[in-house]
Amino acid sequence: MFDLSSVDLLDAFTRELTLCKVKEDEHVVILAEPGSRGDYVAAAFGAAKSLGAHVIAATVPGGSPAPMPSTHTGAGPGLTSVLNDTTAQDLLKSADLVVDLTQEGFIHAPVQQEILRAGTRIIFVCDAPDVLVRNLPQEGDKARVLQGADLLKCSSVMRVTSDAGTDLTVQLKNAHPEFQVGFADDPGRWDHWPSTMVLCWPEFSDGQLVLAEGDILLPFKEYVRAPVTLQIADGHIEKVSGGAEAQLLQTFFEDAGDQWGRSLSHMGWGLMKSADWFATAMYGKGDLMGMDARAFAGNFLWSTGPHPFLGRESYAHLDIAMRGCTVSVDGTDVVVDGRLIDS
Ligand SMILES: [Fe+2]
Known part of the structure; x- marks a missing residue:
């Protein structure tokens, strides 16, 4: 048995991280929770490494403060484990780019604004593989x-x-x-x-x-x-x-x-x-x-x-x-x- 799904996505993630202007010696943090796609973590890890960046894959506990299922809703409430942990927040603030592979992301969590104010770039990814590939952005x-x-x-x-x-x-x-x-x-x-x-x-x-x-x-x-x-x-x-x-x-x-x-x-x-x-x-x-x-x-x-x-x-x-x-x-x-x- 073999699983090549992450390798299959490596090219798309490398192109995406190139559009995110990941440079040699930049620090990329891949943020995941237990329910995140492992193939996305691996593809992002490989892409960051291939571009010469320092890379850390950080997995934090799941669980959201929102009173609804974490089913890729777009509500973006963030993860309780990050909202309550300044060490996790400091890691994200210290990164040049965070690849956010959590199920809901942090778009409507005020802590995300704090992380962005530190100069960190964040790219959120959670749709299906061929949705990502078909809709890969272009610089223009x-x-x-x-x-x-x-x-x-x-x-x-x-x-x-x-x-x-x-x-x-x-x-x-x-x-x-x-x-x-x-x-x-x-x-x-x-x-x-x-x-x-x-x-x-x-x-x-x-x-x-x-x-x-x-x-x-x-x-x-x-x-x-x-x-x-x-x-x-x-x-x-x-x-x-x-x-x-x-x-x-x-x-x-x-x-x-x-x-x-x-x-x-x-x-x-x-x-x-x-x-x-x-x-x-x-x-x-x-x-x-x-x-x-x-x-x-x-x-x-x-x-x-x-x-x-x-x-x-x-x-x-x-x-x-x-x-x-x-x-x-x-x-x-x-x-x-x-x-x-x-x-
Ligand atoms: Fe919205």
């Missing part, structure tokens, strides 16, 4: 996402419409435009392989979002079967109506018992042309976080719950990926009927 993707983020920075209003009935007006003042590009190349940068998206964190939006059949609900990794209408006022979901998925969302909000559960969080559009909308249907839920859905070129992605710029700490994080929308920023169309306008 950065110019594409920066263009979108720059447009948001100098604009006042984003408008989202669709034939299904969506009509949302988003105020961009103090909305902190950002991007994800799939590699962490600058000091203090976090990113996620794979991802290519433009996003922002608005406070105020008004109108309605209408989810159409085939839109994707995350972290449930389910397709919408019957339209769902969400009435939005001042960035809060006031009313949810529709079929089975409307009931699902309503129950999620009630069960979460979270004061920010119905508040809108990040939103933006996807630019990942290699993404596959059917990935959600083709893999086991434990195999994916769902970056194909989140970053699909021409989608409109919006979310609920945590909002770091408004001091809202919340585990009740939904990401909802919609197709067929038109996204317009101060009158410039960036997505038309679900098609990315990529100039």
Whole structure:
């Protein structure tokens, strides 16, 4: 018997770490928990070593502070074992690059900001092997996402419409435009392989979002079967109506018992042309976080719950990926009927 899965991934991880600008004599820490993929740890270890970096593979106990299963949800609450251990945090702060192979990552854990402030770069990886390989980023993707983020920075209003009935007006003042590009190349940068998206964190939006059949609900990794209408006022979901998925969302909000559960969080559009909308249907839920859905070129992605710029700490994080929308920023169309306008 033999297992070549890590060797099979070595080339992809080496290309990824090269995009993360890993240099000779840099310090790479691979962070894992017992539930992490061993082949990813081995592939990242080999890739860092082949680039001449010092490498440490650190495995810490599993367990999250979030009151939900650690099934690659995207809530990013971090691991309790790291949140409670300054020695582990110091190791991560001392690294040039952390390859985060934990099941949930730390994106919404404030400690991640501390680690990034130390200058550490973090790349988070947890989707299935062929999802990583198919969506391996390219250096030129950065110019594409920066263009979108720059447009948001100098604009006042984003408008989202669709034939299904969506009509949302988003105020961009103090909305902190950002991007994800799939590699962490600058000091203090976090990113996620794979991802290519433009996003922002608005406070105020008004109108309605209408989810159409085939839109994707995350972290449930389910397709919408019957339209769902969400009435939005001042960035809060006031009313949810529709079929089975409307009931699902309503129950999620009630069960979460979270004061920010119905508040809108990040939103933006996807630019990942290699993404596959059917990935959600083709893999086991434990195999994916769902970056194909989140970053699909021409989608409109919006979310609920945590909002770091408004001091809202919340585990009740939904990401909802919609197709067929038109996204317009101060009158410039960036997505038309679900098609990315990529100039
Ligand atoms: Fe999210």
